Amino acid sequence: xxxxxxxxxxxxxxxxxxxxxxxxxxxxxxxxxxxxxxxxxxxxxxxxxxxxxxxxxxxxxxxxxxxxxxxxxxxxxxxxxxxxxxxxxxxxxxxxxxxxxxxxxxxxxxxxxxxxxxxxxxxxxxxxxxxxxxxxxxxxxxxxxxxxxxxxxxxxxxxxxxxxxxxxxxxxxxxxxxxxxxxxxxxxxxxxxxxxxxxxxxxxxxxxxxxxxxxxxx
Numbered sequence: 001x002x003x004x005x006x007x008x009x010x011x012x013x014x015x016x017x018x019x020x021x022x023x024x025x026x027x028x029x030x031x032x033x034x035x036x037x038x039x040x041x042x043x044x045x046x047x048x049x050x051x052x053x054x055x056x057x058x059x060x061x062x063x064x065x066x067x068x069x070x071x072x073x074x075x076x077x078x079x080x081x082x083x084x085x086x087x088x089x090x091x092x093x094x095x096x097x098x099x100x101x102x103x104x105x106x107x108x109x110x111x112x113x114x115x116x117x118x119x120x121x122x123x124x125x126x127x128x129x130x131x132x133x134x135x136x137x138x139x140x141x142x143x144x145x146x147x148x149x150x151x152x153x154x155x156x157x158x159x160x161x162x163x164x165x166x167x168x169x170x171x172x173x174x175x176x177x178x179x180x181x182x183x184x185x186x187x188x189x190x191x192x193x194x195x196x197x198x199x200x201x202x203x204x205x206x207x208x209x210x211x212x213x214x215x216x217x218x
Contacts, residue, residue, distance in 0.1 A: 075172075075173055076176075086176075090169070128140060
């Protein structure tokens, strides 16, 4: 009885998994959870300084300004006192405009995500590799700039944002001009300014995270 020849057994390597892991490792890892944690902490810190909405809509405190200079003075004082409330109103107006135009909203989200994850928040020591090609920071910056410019020119994102900001500023100015600030405590608030809430959290704010990365790249 003759023995049958032994067939060679091949052990193929999982090249697909290795290739996928290699492609995934080429994209830089970004601490998304840490970023959102700092954003949520900044939002809570900012909203803790807001004024009661009952003061904002107190009907007994509204009166017609005596002159244009009086209206400008009221806007300045009310903006210093209700700065967080006014910023919230501007954000609500912008959100309403964007929600009424879903395509512009999705386009804006895609642009912001591209800028954040591909340039602003990407570690500078980790190059961006897409389909086996490495891109430097200047190339990424030029590419994102061209894409943003093309998107703004061919879509209505820019006009929508400008319209929303103008409407929000008009609402804020109208309220500030007719809201009498005589019953408000303005000594501390006048020295801080309207946009001081953007830098009130110091280095813990989201602007510092992006700003430090941008300055490091420059």
